[in-house]
Amino acid sequence: MKPNHLLHKSVPVIAIDGPTASGKGTIAQLVAEHLSFHVLDSGALYRLVALAAQRYRVHKDDIATLVMLIGGSHISFCEGYAQLDGVDVSSEIRHEPVGKLASAIAMHAPVRSALVACQSAFRKPPGLVADGRDMGTVIFTDAVLKIFVTASAEDRAQRRYKQLIQKGFSVKIDAVLRELRERDTRDLKRATAPLKPAPNVRTLNTSTLSISESVNQVIAWYWKIKPTYSAKNVGCG
Ligand code: DC
Numbered sequence: 001m002k003p004n005h006l007l008h009k010s011v012p013v014i015a016i017d018g019p020t021a022s023g024k025g026t027i028a029q030l031v032a033e034h035l036s037f038h039v040l041d042s043g044a045l046y047r048l049v050a051l052a053a054q055r056y057r058v059h060k061d062d063i064a065t066l067v068m069l070i071g072g073s074h075i076s077f078c079e080g081y082a083q084l085d086g087v088d089v090s091s092e093i094r095h096e097p098v099g100k101l102a103s104a105i106a107m108h109a110p111v112r113s114a115l116v117a118c119q120s121a122f123r124k125p126p127g128l129v130a131d132g133r134d135m136g137t138v139i140f141t142d143a144v145l146k147i148f149v150t151a152s153a154e155d156r157a158q159r160r161y162k163q164l165i166q167k168g169f170s171v172k173i174d175a176v177l178r179e180l181r182e183r184d185t186r187d188l189k190r191a192t193a194p195l196k197p198a199p200n201v202r203t204l205n206t207s208t209l210s211i212s213e214s215v216n217q218v219i220a221w222y223w224k225i226k227p228t229y230s231a232k233n234v235g236c237g
Helices: 004-009 024-035 042-055 063-071 096-105 109-114 116-120 135-139 153-166 173-189 211-236
Strands: 013-017 038-041 075-078 081-084 128-132 145-150 202-205
Touching (some): 013 024, 024 145, 038 042, 116 135, 128 135
Parallel strands (some): 038 128, 145 202
Antiparallel strands (some): 075 081
């Protein structure tokens, strides 16, 4: 019998990283459904901490209190449900100011470290599709498949704009594009776990590929890799 951490390590992970509104969350969800894998939306976790900080008036740079919030009993996050003080806040965390605050608190290394165990716990049989900024570079460096999703800032802003209008928010496309660029800069330039392609990453450009083409491509890559991966695991038995 293998020790627990080795069993855990043998669970395949598909890491999907990319900037905001690139389509990575939708791709991750659909790939996970197709393979009957678990899914981790790590951005939702950062958003949940941001919402908790907003609720309890914790400043974005008050690192010690942010870490205490993560370790405390206010927030819980499992299988797509984000709860704050026992209430489902899965839609509230999607609001733009929460995303902006999430990006700001995500710059702090201790905040990121405090969230590692929670993210690793999502790695369960038969497999995991994890999306975020540092899935392939930091959290699941041994992911069997690493994908970097890109799209132009203009295309991403259009998508975000449509989503917000559909939800009844009154927004201007110029403001959405400006915010998205600011968020990109923060996520790309931060010192800890900046958004960058992992080594051996495969790139998907959703400006030129539809979501279903992207999903099919990820699944095709996975099936190509999987036989080698399984064979290696059997050999380690
Ligand atoms: O993917 P998203 O837009 O929901 O993420 C919200 C913010 O959380 C994002 O701007 C940066 C941060 N984040 C991060 O730093 N690392 C991750 N793995 C996921 C999200």
